[in-house]
Amino acid sequence: xxALVIAAHGSHLNPDASDxxxxxxxxxxxxxxxxxxxxxxxxxxxxxxxxxRTLESDEVFVVPLFIxxxxxxxxxxxxxxxxxxxxxxKWESDGTSASQATLEAEDxxxxxxxxxxxxxxxxxxxxxxxxxxxxxxxxxxxxxxxxSVVGHGxxxxxxxxxAIEYHSDCIAERDRFDEVKALFMDEEPEVDDxxxxxxxxDIVVVPLFIADGYHTQEDIxxxxxxxxxxxxxxxxxxxxxxxxxxxxGAVGTExxxxxxxxxxxxxxxxxxGDAREAVRELAAxxxxxxxxAGAGAGD
Amino acid sequence: MTVATDDLEALVERASAGVSVDGLRxxxxxxxxxxxxxxxxxxxxxxDELRDALEANGEYVTNWRYWQETVGGAxxxxxxxxxxxxxxxxxxxxxETASAPWTGDDGPAALAVPDRYDALRDGIxxxxxxxxxxxxxxxxxxxxxxxxxxxxxxxxxxxLADLEIHDDPRDAREIATYDADGxxxxxxxxxxxxxxxxFTGLSGDDLVETVEFFYPATVANWHRELRGNLDVDxxxxxxxxxxxIYDVIDELPREAVAWMAEACCVDSQCLRRREWEYEAGDxxxxxxxxxxxxxxxxxxLVVAAARKWTTLESEEEHTYELxxxxxxxxxxxxxxxxxxxxxxxxxxxxxxxxGANRYRARYLRAKRFDDEGELEATExxx
Numbered sequence: 001x002x003a004l005v006i007a008a009h010g011s012h013l014n015p016d017a018s019d020x021x022x023x024x025x026x027x028x029x030x031x032x033x034x035x036x037x038x039x040x041x042x043x044x045x046x047x048x049x050x051x052x053r054t055l056e057s058d059e060v061f062v063v064p065l066f067i068x069x070x071x072x073x074x075x076x077x078x079x080x081x082x083x084x085x086x087x088x089x090k091w092e093s094d095g096t097s098a099s100q101a102t103l104e105a106e107d108x109x110x111x112x113x114x115x116x117x118x119x120x121x122x123x124x125x126x127x128x129x130x131x132x133x134x135x136x137x138x139x140x141x142x143x144x145x146x147x148s149v150v151g152h153g154x155x156x157x158x159x160x161x162x163a164i165e166y167h168s169d170c171i172a173e174r175d176r177f178d179e180v181k182a183l184f185m186d187e188e189p190e191v192d193d194x195x196x197x198x199x200x201x202d203i204v205v206v207p208l209f210i211a212d213g214y215h216t217q218e219d220i221x222x223x224x225x226x227x228x229x230x231x232x233x234x235x236x237x238x239x240x241x242x243x244x245x246x247x248x249g250a251v252g253t254e255x256x257x258x259x260x261x262x263x264x265x266x267x268x269x270x271x272x273g274d275a276r277e278a279v280r281e282l283a284a285x286x287x288x289x290x291x292x293a294g295a296g297a298g299d
Numbered sequence: 300m301t302v303a304t305d306d307l308e309a310l311v312e313r314a315s316a317g318v319s320v321d322g323l324r325x326x327x328x329x330x331x332x333x334x335x336x337x338x339x340x341x342x343x344x345x346x347d348e349l350r351d352a353l354e355a356n357g358e359y360v361t362n363w364r365y366w367q368e369t370v371g372g373a374x375x376x377x378x379x380x381x382x383x384x385x386x387x388x389x390x391x392x393x394x395e396t397a398s399a400p401w402t403g404d405d406g407p408a409a410l411a412v413p414d415r416y417d418a419l420r421d422g423i424x425x426x427x428x429x430x431x432x433x434x435x436x437x438x439x440x441x442x443x444x445x446x447x448x449x450x451x452x453x454x455x456x457x458x459l460a461d462l463e464i465h466d467d468p469r470d471a472r473e474i475a476t477y478d479a480d481g482x483x484x485x486x487x488x489x490x491x492x493x494x495x496x497x498f499t500g501l502s503g504d505d506l507v508e509t510v511e512f513f514y515p516a517t518v519a520n521w522h523r524e525l526r527g528n529l530d531v532d533x534x535x536x537x538x539x540x541x542x543x544i545y546d547v548i549d550e551l552p553r554e555a556v557a558w559m560a561e562a563c564c565v566d567s568q569c570l571r572r573r574e575w576e577y578e579a580g581d582x583x584x585x586x587x588x589x590x591x592x593x594x595x596x597x598x599x600l601v602v603a604a605a606r607k608w609t610t611l612e613s614e615e616e617h618t619y620e621l622x623x624x625x626x627x628x629x630x631x632x633x634x635x636x637x638x639x640x641x642x643x644x645x646x647x648x649x650x651x652x653x654g655a656n657r658y659r660a661r662y663l664r665a666k667r668f669d670d671e672g673e674l675e676a677t678e679x680x681x
Contacts, residue, residue, distance in 0.1 A: 011485070012485040012599070012600060012603060013483070013485070014483070015476050015477070015483040022469075022472060026469060041599075042599065043485070043599050043603075044485065044487075044599075045486075045487045045488075045515040045516065045598075046511075046515035046516045047515075047516075047598065047599055049596065050515070050516035050519070050520070051516070053516065053519040053520075053523070054376075054511060054515070054516050054518070054519045056372065056375055056377065071542075071543060075542055075543075076542070076543070079540065079542075107530055
């Protein structure tokens with residue numbers, strides 16, 4: 001038997017924080033690729049601390065639903081899962097290349113394949129592009145359009161920006177969008193000045209966040225000048241300084257994220273059969289235009 | 300009692316490996332089959348004689364089929380929980396070490412197969428926190444041993460027709476997210492689960508999954524406690540393990556940890572029974588509560604709150620001078636108590652005899668607060 005655990009942050013205050021985790025877990029449940037699929041959280045239940053013992057499978061694939069390699073993926077999750085032999089060096093990562101490490105959870109004696117976070121997987125690049133497609137309602141979006149991948153950024157952890165820059169570079173190499181730029185909330189270059197960085201009239205802004213919340217639904221829309229007050233909502237697209245900004249919130253809510261979770265587990269040796277194809281078909285079928293997705297988003 | 304031919308054949312096939320479930324014992328020896336139930340014993344049976352004897356003991360055959368073929372999972376928490384649901388002895392053949400959780404004074408006794416089969420026709424009711432669970436036969440008139448489970452809120456004794464019916468375990472996540480007033484429930488074991496819903500006709504696997512969405516990890520930890528291997532992380536272990544913004548919480552004074560346990564880890568706030576102490580051999584004075592689920596380490600809410608209290612407890616105490624009447628200082632007591640007990644919503648609009656009444660509180664504020672909206676108090680220097 002094999003189990004999948006999707007490890008996410010969750011929230012004591014905001015019930016929506018866990019929505020993407022549940023949604024992607026459910027998508028993967030539908031594929032039947034794993035005997036057991038479980039959500040686990042730092043701030044909700046089941047807590048990281050207790051999740052492994054709720055499983056009957058001996059082989060457990062843990063995929064962190066986090067954007068970057070850093071504090072949570074390198075310290076908190078392995079510690080709370082009781083992966084005693086864990087050491088960040090086991091990932092042999094430069095900050096965006098973690099794949100997996102095989103360890104034992106000390107309290108249950110099960111084999112744990114501890115995977116790198118979804119945010120740094122190559123397949124995440126596709127999700128960002130798909131987000132641009134769903135934001136604009138245009139499956140061919142790219143020509144004459146600038147794309148900005150937006151991250152939190154922090155001076156405390158250099159890996160935080162690496163993931164954002166990595167995907168920006170990957171998308172730029174595809175030559176699909178006229179311009180691609182990595183921007184941040186808490187470090188330079190800042191998302192507040194988004195229009196300064198683009199010549200294109202149309203700019204798609206994709207925040208590389210797992211869940212919609214304070215940053216993606218309040219801070220960023222106000223900082224970019226999409227709205228005076230997030231509670232009033234904003235239009236998609238919104239006019240800012242002569243540019244049209246297409247913004248629809250956290251990329252982590254995109255249906256194709258379930259595919260990234262599956263890829264992480266498959267890279268670590270999980271037998272997922274044709275689950276990826278099933279998820280990709282499902283994601284494509286629901287990737288329809290959302291003309292007013294941003295309007296009233298803060299209601 | 301219906302004994303399906305397939306069940307009978309499957310059981311006879313297993314005889315060579317030996318079968319032992321719920322008092323049914325079957326084995327194949329050199330001198331034929333040996334079959335035993337708690338009431339009877341047969342030896343030296345031919346295969347035909349064995350079939351006849353099994354036909355006559357159909358309850359044991361279908362019971363075997365349900366537990367060994369449908370449920371399976373020898374030694375798992377899932378199996379133990381489903382057996383608990385129908386008051387079956389937990390110490391079945393694969394798990395001799397388990398002791399029944401109802402061996403205490405207050406639980407109902409375990410039932411042997413014939414009594415359980417009678418009871419399953421009417422349904423066997425158990426409670427798991429705020430969940431009422433009924434185990435029953437799918438086919439009550441002609442039971443084939445297949446069980447299903449119903450689940451609803453313990454306070455909902457209403458007609459099923461008045462409840463919203465669900466059959467997908469995942470719906471439990473949604474139900475458990477908000478309390479009856481629509482407020483978010485970050486603590487799943489808070490005694491605030493709303494009612495008005497029912498899951499009916501769940502399979503055993505679906506029942507366990509549903510219960511786990513309502514009360515995550517409670518089945519696993521209950522099972523560990525039952526088997527005597529619940530691993531408890533006491534306060535200091537948990538606190539010292541923390542990093543980042545929670546790194547400080549191991550500095551929370553011991554007496555403050557006790558106040559915290561008294562504030563958070565009591566039956567009125569959580570259905571878990573606190574098993575963790577300050578550290579091994581150093582128990583907190585605060586009572587751990589009588590909750591049905593063992594709590595094996597401080598939860599994330601307690602850890603987050605401890606950070607705040609660590610900061611607050613690092614402050615120095617001062618002496619303040621302020622003017623209050625005796626009734627006004629009593630009123631402060633009433634206000635704090637009403638908020639701490641979550642009672643403010645219950646205080647009637649015009650009940651000015653309650654110190655925590657909103658108009659009484661507003662009057663006190665109007666009289667005793669200064670222009671900055673703060674209590675007029677002067678710090679008295681030593």
